[in-house]
Amino acid sequence: MPPAAPMFPSLRLDRVSIALGGRRLLDVDALVPPGAVLTVMGPSGSGKSTLLALIAGFLDPAFSASGAARLGDEDLLASPPERRGAGLIFQDPLLFPHMSVGQNLLFALPPTVSGRAARRAAADAMLARVDLAGFFDRDPATLSGGQGQRAALARTLLAEPRLLLLDEPFNGLDQALRGTVRALVVSLVAERRIPAILVTHDPADAEAAGGRVLSIGAEAAR
Numbered sequence: 001m002p003p004a005a006p007m008f009p010s011l012r013l014d015r016v017s018i019a020l021g022g023r024r025l026l027d028v029d030a031l032v033p034p035g036a037v038l039t040v041m042g043p044s045g046s047g048k049s050t051l052l053a054l055i056a057g058f059l060d061p062a063f064s065a066s067g068a069a070r071l072g073d074e075d076l077l078a079s080p081p082e083r084r085g086a087g088l089i090f091q092d093p094l095l096f097p098h099m100s101v102g103q104n105l106l107f108a109l110p111p112t113v114s115g116r117a118a119r120r121a122a123a124d125a126m127l128a129r130v131d132l133a134g135f136f137d138r139d140p141a142t143l144s145g146g147q148g149q150r151a152a153l154a155r156t157l158l159a160e161p162r163l164l165l166l167d168e169p170f171n172g173l174d175q176a177l178r179g180t181v182r183a184l185v186v187s188l189v190a191e192r193r194i195p196a197i198l199v200t201h202d203p204a205d206a207e208a209a210g211g212r213v214l215s216i217g218a219e220a221a222r
């Protein structure tokens, strides 16, 4: 019998290569253990967001790519995007403005959590975990930058992602808030034991996230 797949798999980028119009944009190998954050750094235009788009499954057709992004034994790049289980966080929280914060969370909650009371309890517990207890009925337009990002984190994690991809998620935040929200990200990723990739320009983010850094951009400079 083959060995059982690990419950908390690593993410392995195996010779991932992306090209644009015949020009090689990046070429990377990396291992992200469960619960760890890999920080991706590099100059503007080096392909950091494109790498996340490839893994999540929304790479613009202008690019071509090869290699594998293995979550355990599964190559995510060969799986349909809707089965990859990637949770995404961008600079903008992207909450639906016509729904309350709580409704935004319920939208993401899988149907396996059934029953109105159980769903509400799951949303409330997640809000409390990101220090937004009591925010269920709030209009997203009334949230501060830090509150919005914490609500976005709550929504994304409620969907039970198998990996987390964050594209400059702290950019709109001042220095103190940046520290708070990134500490929350690091602890939630560790708690969930999922691998995460964080795109950032700030070396302090990399340090706070454990110092595991993938630098890209050398290819473009060649």
Ligand SMILES: Nc1ncnc2c1ncn2[C@@H]1O[C@H](COP(=O)(O)OP(=O)(O)OP(=O)(O)O)[C@@H](O)[C@H]1O
Pocket (backbone or CB within 6 Å): 020, 025, 042, 043, 044, 045, 046, 047, 048, 049, 050, 051, 060, 062
């Ligand atoms: N849809 C597209 N079609 C053609 N070229 C694109 C497209 N999207 C991005 N690019 C180009 O691909 C390169 C990589 O872009 P990408 O957004 O991944 O860089 P980045 O490292 O995330 O940059 P930044 O730090 O400025 O966000 C850039 O040169 C960009 O101009």
